Amino acid sequence: MSRARPIIGDPTWSAMNVGRRSELFVDPRWYAVLSATYGLDFKHRSRGSSTLPFVEIDDPRGRRITSLPFCDFVDAPMDPADWNDLAAPLLAAGCPVLLETLEDHPATDDPRFESMVDGVHHIIPVAETVEEMMPSFATLTRRQIRRAERTGIRFDTTSDDADIAAVHALHVAVRKERHQLLAQPLAMFEQIKNQFGDDFCMVVGRRDGRIVGGTLLIRTATAWHYKFSVSHADSRADGVSHGAVAAALQLCIDTGVPFFDFGRSDLAHTGLLQFKRRFNPNEVRLACHGNAPLAPTQFGIDLAQLTNLFTRPDVPPAVTAEAGATLYRYFA
Numbered sequence: 429m430s431r432a433r434p435i436i437g438d439p440t441w442s443a444m445n446v447g448r449r450s451e452l453f454v455d456p457r458w459y460a461v462l463s464a465t466y467g468l469d470f471k472h473r474s475r476g477s478s479t480l481p482f483v484e485i486d487d488p489r490g491r492r493i494t495s496l497p498f499c500d501f502v503d504a505p506m507d508p509a510d511w512n513d514l515a516a517p518l519l520a521a522g523c524p525v526l527l528e529t530l531e532d533h534p535a536t537d538d539p540r541f542e543s544m545v546d547g548v549h550h551i552i553p554v555a556e557t558v559e560e561m562m563p564s565f566a567t568l569t570r571r572q573i574r575r576a577e578r579t580g581i582r583f584d585t586t587s588d589d590a591d592i593a594a595v596h597a598l599h600v601a602v603r604k605e606r607h608q609l610l611a612q613p614l615a616m617f618e619q620i621k622n623q624f625g626d627d628f629c630m631v632v633g634r635r636d637g638r639i640v641g642g643t644l645l646i647r648t649a650t651a652w653h654y655k656f657s658v659s660h661a662d663s664r665a666d667g668v669s670h671g672a673v674a675a676a677l678q679l680c681i682d683t684g685v686p687f688f689d690f691g692r693s694d695l696a697h698t699g700l701l702q703f704k705r706r707f708n709p710n711e712v713r714l715a716c717h718g719n720a721p722l723a724p725t726q727f728g729i730d731l732a733q734l735t736n737l738f739t740r741p742d743v744p745p746a747v748t749a750e751a752g753a754t755l756y757r758y759f760a
Contacts, residue, residue, distance in 0.1 A: 430514065435459050435470040435481060444479050448503040449530070449712070450549060450689060451648035453496060454481075457623040458646075462498055464623075465616045466757045470496070473517065478510035482518060485760055488727035493518050495527040497760035498612070500549065500692030501714050502527070508534040515540075519719060527717040535717040543717045548701070550690035550709035551651070554680040561677065566706035569670050576671030581633040581640060581663065583675035592617050594639045595630055598658035600749045604739045605661070613753035617656075620646060631675045633668045641668030645676055651687040652680050673707060731758055 435441045436459050445454035452458055459470045472481040481504055485492050495502045506514075511534035518525050519540060527535055536543045555561045562570055576583075593614065600611040621628050624646055632642035641659035645652045654676065659668045673688075680688050690709050693701045705711075722728075737743070738751035 430473045430475050432471040432473050432517070435472050436463060438472075440474060441472055441479065441481075444474065444477070445504055448505070449551075450500060450503050450653075451651060452646055452653045452689065453499045453502055454504055455648055457627075458499070460623050461616065461619045462496075464619045465613065466498070466760065468497070468760065472504070473514050475510040475513050476507060477505055478507045478514060479504050480506065480514040480518075483760075484521070487758060488725065489731070489758055490722055490725055490728075491523040492722055493521060493523060493525045494760065495529070499528070501529055501547070503530060506534055511535070511538070524718060524720045524722045529715060529717065531713040531715045533715065533717075536715055538717070541717040541719050543715050545695070545713050545715050547692050547694045547714040548711040549692055549714055550704050550707075550711050552677070552688040552690060552707055552709045554677060554686055554688055557681065558674055558677050564708040566708075569706040572667030572670035573674045574667070576633065576667035579635070579663075579666040581635050581666060581668055581671055583631055583633050583642075583671055585629045585631055585675075585679060587621060587629050589618075591630060591632060591639060592621065595632065595642055595644065595656070595658055597745065597749070598639065598641070598660060599656055600745060600752065601660075602658050603752075604745075604748050605741075608736065608739045610735055610738060610752035610756055610759075611749065612656075612756055614749070615753065617644065620644070629679075631672050631679060633663070633672055633675075635663065642672050643676060645679065647683070647685065650685065651689040652676060652683075652685050653689040654691050669703070670706075727758075731755065 436456055442456055448454050462468055468483050470483050472479050481502055482493050482495055531545055535541050596614045596617050603609045603611045627647040630642055630644050632639045640663035643657040644655045657669060677688055690704050693704055738748050
């Protein structure tokens with residue numbers, strides 16, 4: 429049986445994960461972000477050409493093992509011949525195990541897990557110009573990109589601390605107003621900048637000098653990755669989100685990066701799914717695998733109630749943001 433080793437600082441992990449479909453979620457810098465923000469201890473077991481990442485969590489919600497919390501999915505290499513030897517120690521722990529992978533993964537055919545296709549992963553190959561790509565976009569998308577320009581929204585790239593704080597404030601507002609959810613802490617955005625350096629930036633749309641939308645971007649070897657898209661309510665209809673994607677595609681072209689990784693879309697989130705599909709991305713199906721549900725606890729019930737309370741319209745934005753900074757780690 430292979431020994432569990434820390435992912436951060438292990439050259440074996442990096443060497444085994446070169447060229448994966450989603451490079452971001454096997455990048456050691458991403459694990460360093462999550463470790464610094466949430467205090468998680470990421471490990472992996474390897475055998476042959478296969479490796480299985482995981483983190484053990486024991487908090488008031490209960491003891492559990494997950495492949496990688498706060499991420500779209502994990503695309504670490506896995507040969508079916510190695511699967512049982514690497515999965516067995518996790519299953520032997522006697523607690524719920526949850527894995528998020530591509531649909532084409534040995535866990536899908538393992539009767540010890542219940543598997544469900546619950547999302548898709550989108551990637552856009554980048555052409556030489558955005559204009560060359562435009563005919564493949566949906567009519568609505570082309571119209572919204574033009575509308576953003578007509579209504580005075582101008583896009584630029586930034587990594588300024590004040591702009592990061594402004595985008596995070598919009599992120600808190602969007603999750604609160606549209607989804608009744610708490611947001612990741614500002615510390616996570618700051619850690620992404622700290623860990624990725626020049627491979628981090630934000631594309632922001634400004635109108636009259638005020639940030640009205642944009643997206644946080646992270647670069648790996650072959651892609652800029654789309655994360656934490658935000659838009660102000662008074663600019664949503666003016667194409668700020670579509671324009672930000674067009675500006676991100678231009679960034680790919682300007683920096684010689686061949687792919688724009690549009691990330692995961694849950695099948696249940698039909699609005700986001702439709703938005704991304706308007707850009708004509710390539711997509712593959714994602715699956716989640718669980719051996720047992722997490723047993724309900726009083727803390728879990730209280731956490732849901734606290735989320736409802738802190739995302740009420742009458743709660744000040746600063747209080748909602750602080751609640752997310754305090755409680756978000758428990759959603760792992």
